[in-house]
Amino acid sequence: xxxxxxxxxxxxxxxxxxxxxRAALAATLTAATLTGGVIAAPAPASAAAQLxxxxxxxxxxxxxxxxxxxxxxxxxxxxxxxxxxxxxNPWDAMVASPTAxxxxxxxxxxxxxxxxxxxxxxxxxxxxxxxxxxxxxxxxTDVPLTTTSKRYTFPFTAAQAGATAAEVTFQLGxxxxxxxxxxxxxxxxxxxxxxxxxxxxxxxxxxxRWASENGGRPESGPIMDAIGSKPIFxxxxxxxxxxxxxxxxxxxxxxxxDKLPMLVAYNIPNRxxxxxxxxxxxxxxxxxxxWITDFAKAIGNRHAxxxxxxxxxxxxxxxxxxxxxKNPDDQYRMLLDATQVLSTHAPNTWVYLDAANATWRxxxxxxxxxxxxxxxxxxxxxxxxxxxxxxxxxxxxxxxxNGLLPGTVGAKKYVIDTSRNGKGPYxxxxxxxxxxxxxxxxxxxxxxRQTSGAEYLFWIKVPGDSDGECGFIDDxxxxxxxxxxxxxLITGES
Numbered sequence: 001x002x003x004x005x006x007x008x009x010x011x012x013x014x015x016x017x018x019x020x021x022r023a024a025l026a027a028t029l030t031a032a033t034l035t036g037g038v039i040a041a042p043a044p045a046s047a048a049a050q051l052x053x054x055x056x057x058x059x060x061x062x063x064x065x066x067x068x069x070x071x072x073x074x075x076x077x078x079x080x081x082x083x084x085x086x087x088x089n090p091w092d093a094m095v096a097s098p099t100a101x102x103x104x105x106x107x108x109x110x111x112x113x114x115x116x117x118x119x120x121x122x123x124x125x126x127x128x129x130x131x132x133x134x135x136x137x138x139x140x141t142d143v144p145l146t147t148t149s150k151r152y153t154f155p156f157t158a159a160q161a162g163a164t165a166a167e168v169t170f171q172l173g174x175x176x177x178x179x180x181x182x183x184x185x186x187x188x189x190x191x192x193x194x195x196x197x198x199x200x201x202x203x204x205x206x207x208x209r210w211a212s213e214n215g216g217r218p219e220s221g222p223i224m225d226a227i228g229s230k231p232i233f234x235x236x237x238x239x240x241x242x243x244x245x246x247x248x249x250x251x252x253x254x255x256x257x258d259k260l261p262m263l264v265a266y267n268i269p270n271r272x273x274x275x276x277x278x279x280x281x282x283x284x285x286x287x288x289x290x291w292i293t294d295f296a297k298a299i300g301n302r303h304a305x306x307x308x309x310x311x312x313x314x315x316x317x318x319x320x321x322x323x324x325x326k327n328p329d330d331q332y333r334m335l336l337d338a339t340q341v342l343s344t345h346a347p348n349t350w351v352y353l354d355a356a357n358a359t360w361r362x363x364x365x366x367x368x369x370x371x372x373x374x375x376x377x378x379x380x381x382x383x384x385x386x387x388x389x390x391x392x393x394x395x396x397x398x399x400x401x402n403g404l405l406p407g408t409v410g411a412k413k414y415v416i417d418t419s420r421n422g423k424g425p426y427x428x429x430x431x432x433x434x435x436x437x438x439x440x441x442x443x444x445x446x447x448x449r450q451t452s453g454a455e456y457l458f459w460i461k462v463p464g465d466s467d468g469e470c471g472f473i474d475d476x477x478x479x480x481x482x483x484x485x486x487x488x489l490i491t492g493e494s
Contacts, residue, residue, distance in 0.1 A: 050256065051099040052168065055113070055186030069093040070172065078184040083172050090124045090171035098130065099166045099188060103138060103158040107193070108301040110255075111168065112153040112248050113186040117145040121175035127156065127188065131163040138166070145181065151245030155191075155300030189255055191348070195303045199231030199447055200259035202250065206481035207232075207464050219483045223464070226490045231259075231447045232419075232459045233307065235479065236295060237267040238280065243291060247298035255302055262305045264460060267291050268334055270326055272311065274318040277436070277468025277478040285334050292338045296345035304349040307415075307460055308338060308378070310385040313369045314356035332372045339374030351378040352415050357387040358397030359425075367404035375405070380413035386461040388425040388434075388441055391418055395453055418444030419459035420489055437471025437485065439494035463489050 053063055057079045066072040069085040070093045083093045103109070111127055123143040129136035139156040158164070168188060172181055202208065208228030211220040240246035247263065254261035269288055271281035282288035299306075312335060319326035335353065342351050353375050355366050370381055381401070384394040398414040405412060422442030426434045445457050464486030466476035472494050476482045488494045 049101065049189065051101060051109075051188040051190070052097065052186050053100050054097070055184075055188075057184060064095050064097045067094045067096055068173070070095055075182065078182045081170070081172060081181045081183065083175065083178045083181070086175075086177055087173040090173045091169075093173035094169050094171040095183075096167050096169040097186075099127075099168065102164040103127070103129075103166045104190060105158050105160040105164060108155060108157050108191040109138070109188060110153060110155050110191065110248075110252075110300050110302060111139060111186075111188050112151065112252060114149050114151050114184045114245065115143065115145055115170075115181060116147060116149040117175075117179045117181045118147065119175065119177055119179040120144075120146050121177075121179065123175075123181065124169075124171035125152075125154065126169045126171065127158075127166060128169065129159075129161045129163060130165050130167050131161070133167075136161045143170070149182075149184075151185075151242055151248055151298075153244055153248045153298050153300060155297075155302075187252055189252065191302050192255065192258060195348070196254075196258050196260040197449070198259050200254035200257060200261045201229060201231050202234060202253070205232050205234065206462050207486055210464075210481055210483060210486075214483075217483070219487050222490055223483060223486045226443065227463045227486055230459060231262065232462050233262045233264050235264040235266050235462070237265075237271075238282065238291070239479075243294050244298045247295055251299055251302055251304055254304075260303060260305060262307075262458070262460075263299075264307045265292065265295055265309060265338070267295075268309045268312045268331065268338075270315075270319045270322065270331065271309075272478075273315045273322060273326075274311075275436070275468065277470065285330065285337075288334050289337055289341070292341050293345065296342045296349075299346040299349055301346075301348055304346065305456075306342065306346070306349050306351045307382045307385065307458075308342070308351055308353045309335060310354045310382070310460070311356055312354060313366065313373055314354075314360045316369070332369060335373035336377075337374075339377035343377045350413075352380050352382040352413075353378050354385055355381040355383050355398070355401055355414070357384045358389050358393050363397065363400035363404055367401050367406075370401070371406060371409055375412060376409045378412070380415070380455070382415045382417065382458075382460065384417045384421065386417065386420075386435075386467065388421050388423075388438065390421055390424045391416055391445065391454075391457065393424075394421075398454065413455040415456040415458050415460075416454045417460040418447075418457045419461045419463050420444060422489075423492060433470060436467040437473050437476075439472040439488065440492060441489060442492035443489045 061072050061074050061079045069087050071082045073080045087093050125143050126137050127139040138159045211224035211228045214220045251261045267281050269281045272278035282291050316328040316331035383398045394416045402411050421444040426438030447458050449456050464481045466480050468478040
């Protein structure tokens with residue numbers, strides 16, 4: 001235990017600290033629901049309630065209390081904690097806040113926060129029951145602080161206890177000095193007891209953000225109504241300097257709304273090896289393992305959907321043509337590792353390993369490589385991501401692939417991207433580039449869960465986001481939103 005000795009009765013100093021701490025926190029407990037002097041355990045969560053009364057520090061640091069050798073002040077809408085004296089024990093310099101409601105023993109939670117320090121050192125974070133904190137910690141973890149702000153996220157299960165009133169602490173002693181540590185965006189939420197059925201609509205998606213920022217333009221209303229108001233996947237790659245913060249912020253927002261977040265993991269080395277418009281990704285297998293681990297841990301025990309590495313299996317043979325050439329088998333090994341990481345660190349996430357589209361690779365090739373790439377560790381596979389093939393053609397292809405999966409894997413669930421297939425594929429005399437911003441295409445069936453065939457029809461590709469500097473809009477980089485592309489998909493005309 002991190003503070004196993006800090007409140008033992010024979011240690012008078014720690015008993016006095018406990019009394020001081022209780023006095024400092026007593027006023028804040030009035031915000032909780034009390035029954036017979038003990039905070040009543042809430043009913044199991046459906047939508048996740050925020051259990052930190054003040055984690056954004058917009059105008060105050062209350063109800064956070066400075067304990068031991070710390071001073072707490074508000075600084076630029078963050079909590080500034082000064083360690084006043086070099087102390088040996090982590091708990092001798094700490095801050096604490098009671099939770100807004102009791103914990104539910106046996107239920108899963110996620111503690112998240114941003115933090116950085118004037119000196120790098122390992123702090124401690126706990127979520128513990130206030131009655132007997134030394135022996136009733138649901139979470140007790142190291143926090144490797146650096147001089148750069150980072151998001152930290154820790155899933156845990158609430159321990160069994162008779163009295164479940166709880167508090168969050170950050171313990172900052174034992175650094176060897178007197179650092180200043182800043183905290184922001186502290187969040188503690190219970191994972192929904194049942195998997196949400198409604199898909200999350202992100203108000204900060206590319207089309208929604210463009211519509212809100214360009215309200216005076218005539219396209220803003222149609223783009224918001226037809227695209228921005230729909231549940232669309234968010235794509236995550238190395239364009240986010242802090243992948244933990246990016247994923248945790250998005251998943252936490254969906255969790256708070258009791259909706260299901262939908263993420264695309266898109267950072268494998270040699271990404272988009274055939275077309276190269278979206279080239280990049282992690283530098284090597286070790287870098288990718290670290291990235292996908294951070295990605296998975298940021299989801300943690302919360303419910304989510306992940307489409308894993310669009311085109312990675314189908315494009316793997318193209319890495320042999322790179323300069324210098326790479327081994328396609330390494331791509332499959334990295335995907336296998338990614339499925340194992342997600343299964344371990346994001347156990348409530350439904351992962352769909354991408355199986356490309358019906359015109360790229362044969363069902364035999366795809367079934368073999370899905371198995372080699374770890375589809376056994378996933379819920380299933382995705383098809384037609386960012387493509388224009390009809391739902392019927394994509395369904396036929398998915399069924400063929402499913403029928404070829406070996407008996408050791410068995411049939412899998414599959415999902416189809418319908419974001420831009422309302423008119424099917426574009427056809428002209430140069431079919432090799434018809435996948436890239438083709439003209440006169442249209443939005444497909446809006447996202448929906450089905451009872452037969454594909455488990456979901458999804459909008460995985462963000463309608464209005466460019467495929468690259470190609471097609472009828474050839475001046476917009478891949479992944480960037482353009483209202484001309486969006487309106488073309490809405491009207492069906494370029």
